[in-house]
Structure formats: C-alpha cells, structure tokens
Amino acid sequence: MEIFRKYVQELFSLCPGKISINLILMVLLGTVEGIGILMLVPLLHFSGIVPAAELTSASNPGGFLKGIGSGLSLPTVLLIYVGIIVVHSGLHRFQTNLNVQIQQYFHSYLSLRLFQRIAYAQWSCLAAGKKSDVTHMITSELARVTGGTQYFLQLTASAVISLIQVGVAFYLSPFLTLVVIAGGLVFFTLMQTYVRRAKEMGIALSRHNRNLFFTLTEYLNGMKEVKSCAMEELHIARFKSIRNSIAQNFIRFSQVLSSTRMLYKIGAAIMVSIFFYSGVSIFLVQPRELILLIVIFARLWPRITSFQGGLQQVMMMLPAFHNLLDFEEKCLREKEPEGDGSWGMPGDLKTVRDYGIKIKIKQGIQLRNVSYSYHSHGTVDAVRDVSFFIPAGGITVLVGVSGSGKSTVADLITGLIMPREGEVLIDGVPLEKLNLRLWRKSIGYVPQEPFLFHGSILDNLLWANPNATREEIWSALRMASVDNFVASLPQGLYTEVGDRGTGLSGGERQRIVLARALLRNPTLLILDEATGSLDPENERRILNTLESLAGKSLTVLFITHRLSSIKNAHQIIVLDRGKVAQVEGTSMSGQESSPRKAAY
Structure with missing residues (x-):
C-alpha cells in the first residue's frame, strides 16, 4: 500500500484547498441527502401509512420523528422536499466540476513535471532507452492515472456520504445497522481477491501498452525500410497480437467488475431478507422506522458496490502511477550536471533566456x-x-x-x-x-x-x-x-x-x-x-x-x-x-x- 499512500500524498499536496472544499461538499451532500430521507416521515404521515400517534411512541427517542414536519401542510412539506433536491443537485453539480478541476490540475502537474525531468535528463540516458517508453509514459500511463483519479474522488465521496447515512440509520436502529455493516464488511473482505486481480491486470496493461507503443514507433521510424522490403505483414501481425492481448486484458477486467456487481446484488438480496426478518420478528421495529431503514440501506448498498468497483479501478491504475514515479526517479538520477556556473555566466543571470548571451572562446x-x-x-x-x-x-x-x-x-x-x-x-x-x-x-x-x-x-x-x-x-x-x-x-x-x-x-x-x-x-x-x-x-x-x-x-x-x-x-x-x-x-x-x- 506504499504506492497508494504516495499517490494520495501527491494528490493532496498539489491542491489542498480544492480537496478540502471537496471534502466539505461531500459532508454537505451526505447531510442534505440524509435530511431528504427523513422528510419521508411527514409524507408517510400525510399518506396515512404511519399514524401520527406512532411518532410519539416510546421507541421514538425524544420524539425525534414527531418533530419532523409537525405543523406543516402537505404542500409545504413537498416544497421543502423539492428544495432539498434542488440544493442537493446544485451541490452535486459544483462538486462534479470541482472534481474535474482537481483531476486536470493533477494531470497537468504530473505531465509537466515528467516532461521537465525528461528534458533535463542526460542525453546518454535517453538515447540508450526506447523513445516509445517516453511516449508511453507521458500519454498512456499518465492518462490511466488521470482516469484513476476520477474513480478515487468518486469512491471518497461515496465513503463520506455512506458514513453520514450510516449515522442516521444507527440513530434509528443501532442493532439493525450493525447487522448490515457487519454483512457489508464480510462481503468487502471476500471481494479483496478481485481487488488483487485488478492490480495484476493493471500491471499487465502497462506491459501491453508499452509493447504497443514500441511496435508502432519502430514501424514509423523504419517505415521506408519496411515498405522497401515489403515487410508490412510482419509488423501488422505484431501489432495485432499485442492489441488482442490488450483486448483480452480489458475483457477479463470487465468480467471481474461484473462478477463483483453480481455478487453484491446477491448479497444485497440476502441482507435485505435477513434485515427485514430481523426487524419484524426479532427487533420488533416500528413500520415508520423500518421503512426509513429500508430506504437508507437501499441507497447505501449500491454505494458499497460502487466503492468496491472504484477501488478495483484505482488498484488497476496504481501500477501506472508506480511506473511514472520509477521513470521520474530514473530521470532524476540521470539529471544533467548543471555546473557551478562560476564561469561563463554573466552578472546575476540565473536562467538562460537571452539568445544574445554567448560564451566567448578566447584561447x-x-x-x-x-x-x-x-x-x-x-x-x-x-x-x-x-x-x-x-x-x-x-x-x-x-x-x-x-x-x-x-x-x-x-x-x-x-x-x-x-x-x-x-x-x-x-x-x-x-x-x-x-x-x-x-x-x-x-x-x-x-x-x-x-x-x-x-x-x-x-x-x-x-x-x-x-x-x-x-x-x-x-x-x-x-x-x-x-x-x-x-x-x-x-x-x-x-x-x-x-x-x-x-x-x-x-x-x-x-x-x-x-x-x-x-x-x-x-x-x-x-x-x-x-x-x-x-x-x-x-x-x-x-x-x-x-x-x-x-x-x-x-x-x-x-x-x-x-x-x-x-x-x-x-x-x-x-x-x-x-x-x-x-x-x-x-x-x-x-x-x-x-x-x-x-x-x-
């Protein structure tokens, strides 16, 4: 997990202000969404599903549910509900745009830093390597890191919002909430084998993409010789083989994701059944609380599934980020010596931008x-x-x-x-x-x-x-x-x-x-x-x-x-x-x- 720690550290150190705002937005979104769920209480009352007397029962601590929407007319409650949805949608839109900004800032920062280190690396180091490796790093691998950043921000948001909803559910029924949390943790633990497989596929994808860039670059560099000798079919066969390997890698990754979703859906059905039976037969949960808990967990379980999928995407991205760091480290080790500048640098000039400044050879x-x-x-x-x-x-x-x-x-x-x-x-x-x-x-x-x-x-x-x-x-x-x-x-x-x-x-x-x-x-x-x-x-x-x-x-x-x-x-x-x-x-x-x- 060291590479994951470095990734998070790089991301947060780049734009701490934007990420802090993003975290605040996540908390607000979770809070607003929780309030929206609780607004179902007066709606249940107006619909006659839950009598008003039940809102003051002993199982309702402090009359918490009674205070929600009491004294309000149905149109007022509906207007409040619509207002909550409008606020939630606005916050979600703002957060989505902020996520894109963070993602693109991170991409620009990494690409510029990588290019600078390539530019200032010793010529002998770059000449000895493959030019296709440089292209592969600054395009394919960097694009994967950028895509993984989007998934990382999404799963972070899912985690924060889920924690808030779990808090609301825990207030309504601690025991049932613990049952669901325990079930979710069991499923999450069982799914870790799929996370490891996703990381292995990420390593394979980096290798296949590198070979693909090399094959394409070699053909373009030697295109005249290839055509002169009528060797196009050989290069087409190589390209086809590598591209098929990439396709198979993505198909396997899709199978991993679909298997994860399928298992989570089955798990959700099992958990709902256990949850409903326990709520009605064991814990004797009141209808109003049972309905709210069902709504909460119906929204919470897909977030757990989304979190698992996002984690797999991030794990598949991490090998690309690891390769970027290794390549940067190589360029830093092979950085050109700058000299002490004690001779040949006029005055206090620190950078060489004036094309008229030359070192005169006197001897x-x-x-x-x-x-x-x-x-x-x-x-x-x-x-x-x-x-x-x-x-x-x-x-x-x-x-x-x-x-x-x-x-x-x-x-x-x-x-x-x-x-x-x-x-x-x-x-x-x-x-x-x-x-x-x-x-x-x-x-x-x-x-x-x-x-x-x-x-x-x-x-x-x-x-x-x-x-x-x-x-x-x-x-x-x-x-x-x-x-x-x-x-x-x-x-x-x-x-x-x-x-x-x-x-x-x-x-x-x-x-x-x-x-x-x-x-x-x-x-x-x-x-x-x-x-x-x-x-x-x-x-x-x-x-x-x-x-x-x-x-x-x-x-x-x-x-x-x-x-x-x-x-x-x-x-x-x-x-x-x-x-x-x-x-x-x-x-x-x-x-x-x-x-x-x-x-x-």
Missing part, C-alpha cells in the same frame, strides 16, 4: 587524456586517451573513418556526454564547471543526420533564434547556400518541410540546418559530416563562407571522413580507432607547428 578548447565508453563496463572505448587543442578563431578539421570516434568527440565538447577519464577544458576551465546550457547556446551544431521540425522553413529557423530579423534570416540562408532554393519555392519561407524534413532532399535539409546553426551567431560551429549530401558547387560555396567567418569570433570544428573536404584548415587532427593518430597544422600566427606542439 581554445582542449581535450586532455579523454576516454569514453558507451558501455557501462568500459571495456571498449569509443575514444581512448585523446588529447588535442582546438585554437580559438580557427578551423580545425577532425578526420577519420566511420567508427573512429569523431562524433563522440563532438558530443564530449558539447557536454552531451562526460568523459570516463580525463577532462574537456574551455579556455582552461573544466567543462563541468561551466553553465552547460549557456555553453550550448554558444554552439551551432549540424549533426550527421540533419533534423527539421514539422513546420515551415521559417519555423525551423526561428526555433534557433526567435529574435532574428528577416535580414538575419536571409543572410544565414545565403551563407548556407540555400537562399536561391528557398526563394524559388512558391511559399518561400512558409514552405512546410514535413515530418523530420522529409519534404526536402537530403542536401536541402542539410543546408537549412546549417543556416539554422549560423542564425544562432555561435562562437563554436560544429559540422559533423555537414557537407556529405551536397554537390561540389554548394560544398565549395559553404566552405568558402566558413573560411571567411573563421577568426571573426567563430571557432569551427569540421568533422569529415574526407581529408580533401577543406583545404585551408588551421589544423588537421586524424583519429584512428578512438585515438589521435596525427595532428598537423599551423598556429594562429601562421607558423608551422609540429604534431606534438599542435596536440597541446
């Missing part, structure tokens, strides 16, 4: 004895004992075959991953001591596989710099040698690029992503095979642009597998099997430097 970037492995045991290093220096304001080319560690070096410099051994320094300051977000906002990055968001070309450019002017946008497009292409499009900057930029060719995507990186006005530009999809003419234009920009507060790291890609580099570093094989180049003063000197 250069140094990797000192850096090793990194993508495997936790660290037996196979992507880079091993790597040391070199990237001078500020120059063009450094990082060359190597596929798998030599070039992209790993780029991720180390951006701080997406941290070295297992050694350190990365910016102007002599260890990267972990920088404000990482400010450092990354100072970087323009063009990855090996260029990514565009689903939207227009303009949307993608403004994502990098929301404050950019039209002149700055077109200047970045010109530097990326894509201005003529964009201008030739019927909708120009407003052209939709499609999901992940699939509406454009590889070369067009690559150049727009480069323009987006340049629009950030970075102090460090990292190009990871950024010209691989370009024709020779556009590649030459872009390289000429980079050569003209280098030295003007811009440092360029050009990653390629072709040594001939750029000829006027200040430095060339060759990687081979994760190690530095060779360093050649000239210093910023233009003098030749030996490989050893260039490396440090």
Whole structure:
C-alpha cells in the first residue's frame, strides 16, 4: 500500500484547498441527502401509512420523528422536499466540476513535471532507452492515472456520504445497522481477491501498452525500410497480437467488475431478507422506522458496490502511477550536471533566456587524456586517451573513418556526454564547471543526420533564434547556400518541410540546418559530416563562407571522413580507432607547428 499512500500524498499536496472544499461538499451532500430521507416521515404521515400517534411512541427517542414536519401542510412539506433536491443537485453539480478541476490540475502537474525531468535528463540516458517508453509514459500511463483519479474522488465521496447515512440509520436502529455493516464488511473482505486481480491486470496493461507503443514507433521510424522490403505483414501481425492481448486484458477486467456487481446484488438480496426478518420478528421495529431503514440501506448498498468497483479501478491504475514515479526517479538520477556556473555566466543571470548571451572562446578548447565508453563496463572505448587543442578563431578539421570516434568527440565538447577519464577544458576551465546550457547556446551544431521540425522553413529557423530579423534570416540562408532554393519555392519561407524534413532532399535539409546553426551567431560551429549530401558547387560555396567567418569570433570544428573536404584548415587532427593518430597544422600566427606542439 506504499504506492497508494504516495499517490494520495501527491494528490493532496498539489491542491489542498480544492480537496478540502471537496471534502466539505461531500459532508454537505451526505447531510442534505440524509435530511431528504427523513422528510419521508411527514409524507408517510400525510399518506396515512404511519399514524401520527406512532411518532410519539416510546421507541421514538425524544420524539425525534414527531418533530419532523409537525405543523406543516402537505404542500409545504413537498416544497421543502423539492428544495432539498434542488440544493442537493446544485451541490452535486459544483462538486462534479470541482472534481474535474482537481483531476486536470493533477494531470497537468504530473505531465509537466515528467516532461521537465525528461528534458533535463542526460542525453546518454535517453538515447540508450526506447523513445516509445517516453511516449508511453507521458500519454498512456499518465492518462490511466488521470482516469484513476476520477474513480478515487468518486469512491471518497461515496465513503463520506455512506458514513453520514450510516449515522442516521444507527440513530434509528443501532442493532439493525450493525447487522448490515457487519454483512457489508464480510462481503468487502471476500471481494479483496478481485481487488488483487485488478492490480495484476493493471500491471499487465502497462506491459501491453508499452509493447504497443514500441511496435508502432519502430514501424514509423523504419517505415521506408519496411515498405522497401515489403515487410508490412510482419509488423501488422505484431501489432495485432499485442492489441488482442490488450483486448483480452480489458475483457477479463470487465468480467471481474461484473462478477463483483453480481455478487453484491446477491448479497444485497440476502441482507435485505435477513434485515427485514430481523426487524419484524426479532427487533420488533416500528413500520415508520423500518421503512426509513429500508430506504437508507437501499441507497447505501449500491454505494458499497460502487466503492468496491472504484477501488478495483484505482488498484488497476496504481501500477501506472508506480511506473511514472520509477521513470521520474530514473530521470532524476540521470539529471544533467548543471555546473557551478562560476564561469561563463554573466552578472546575476540565473536562467538562460537571452539568445544574445554567448560564451566567448578566447584561447581554445582542449581535450586532455579523454576516454569514453558507451558501455557501462568500459571495456571498449569509443575514444581512448585523446588529447588535442582546438585554437580559438580557427578551423580545425577532425578526420577519420566511420567508427573512429569523431562524433563522440563532438558530443564530449558539447557536454552531451562526460568523459570516463580525463577532462574537456574551455579556455582552461573544466567543462563541468561551466553553465552547460549557456555553453550550448554558444554552439551551432549540424549533426550527421540533419533534423527539421514539422513546420515551415521559417519555423525551423526561428526555433534557433526567435529574435532574428528577416535580414538575419536571409543572410544565414545565403551563407548556407540555400537562399536561391528557398526563394524559388512558391511559399518561400512558409514552405512546410514535413515530418523530420522529409519534404526536402537530403542536401536541402542539410543546408537549412546549417543556416539554422549560423542564425544562432555561435562562437563554436560544429559540422559533423555537414557537407556529405551536397554537390561540389554548394560544398565549395559553404566552405568558402566558413573560411571567411573563421577568426571573426567563430571557432569551427569540421568533422569529415574526407581529408580533401577543406583545404585551408588551421589544423588537421586524424583519429584512428578512438585515438589521435596525427595532428598537423599551423598556429594562429601562421607558423608551422609540429604534431606534438599542435596536440597541446
């Protein structure tokens, strides 16, 4: 029950005021409903079912029933009864709306908190997992928690109102009330096996939904390969199998709920029979009290049934809430180090919102004895004992075959991953001591596989710099040698690029992503095979642009597998099997430097 306690604690800590009001409304609803039942007394009198003399009998303590409606005419009693129903309906409407507010606030709070923890988790943690798991958590599991919250609020209301009605019944006939309560507790205890089964089905549902999201995401990610190989039927079969498992799980859960309702109805019939026999033959309950008790318990027993059903729904939801907490805890454990911010953060700036603020590279970037492995045991290093220096304001080319560690070096410099051994320094300051977000906002990055968001070309450019002017946008497009292409499009900057930029060719995507990186006005530009999809003419234009920009507060790291890609580099570093094989180049003063000197 620890997870249930955490759930209730989370819910109440979020909006204690609204939940307190909700509890007050539950008490008022129960009280009003109890008064409505007691108003049956004068109605029984006016109908002649219960003579007035019986209202003053010895079995009526203190003449309690006599005082109800005494001296009132039938129209007045009916008007009071209608008024009670109006008040009850109004309170119930207000409570229903309040429940929805609590439910949606809870959903928004959990979803935002989860997304923030995902956003600030280390890239290596998220990249190693399944993207479908993230989607599954923030959609399916969170939706189940929200639905379970509705059931929790409903069963809480049922419990409070039932307690008030039990109090009224206990005043009228303590013994009969205890008999009914005992019977209800017996049935509730016997039904706990169904509660446990509901929780097991909730665990199974989480597993099936996770597999369903994974199957769908994998198909969408590999849709081109699937269609190219005509493998649609394989993926359809997988999807069908998982969906059938989900359907069977819901059918079994429905069977559990229907069995519970059936047993409670049978139990209700048994309890009514015992109740009626005991009231008439054993306890000699007066007709007026017997009628009121029958009305009370006729309304109370369905609430007990509803409480049992709501409890099963909540138990089925709890595994989803448990999964959310586990996933959040994982993201918190893998939260990105923020650095102490003692270097690179101007003034009293606490958050990085000003896109004009950059970390200027005055000396250069140094990797000192850096090793990194993508495997936790660290037996196979992507880079091993790597040391070199990237001078500020120059063009450094990082060359190597596929798998030599070039992209790993780029991720180390951006701080997406941290070295297992050694350190990365910016102007002599260890990267972990920088404000990482400010450092990354100072970087323009063009990855090996260029990514565009689903939207227009303009949307993608403004994502990098929301404050950019039209002149700055077109200047970045010109530097990326894509201005003529964009201008030739019927909708120009407003052209939709499609999901992940699939509406454009590889070369067009690559150049727009480069323009987006340049629009950030970075102090460090990292190009990871950024010209691989370009024709020779556009590649030459872009390289000429980079050569003209280098030295003007811009440092360029050009990653390629072709040594001939750029000829006027200040430095060339060759990687081979994760190690530095060779360093050649000239210093910023233009003098030749030996490989050893260039490396440090």
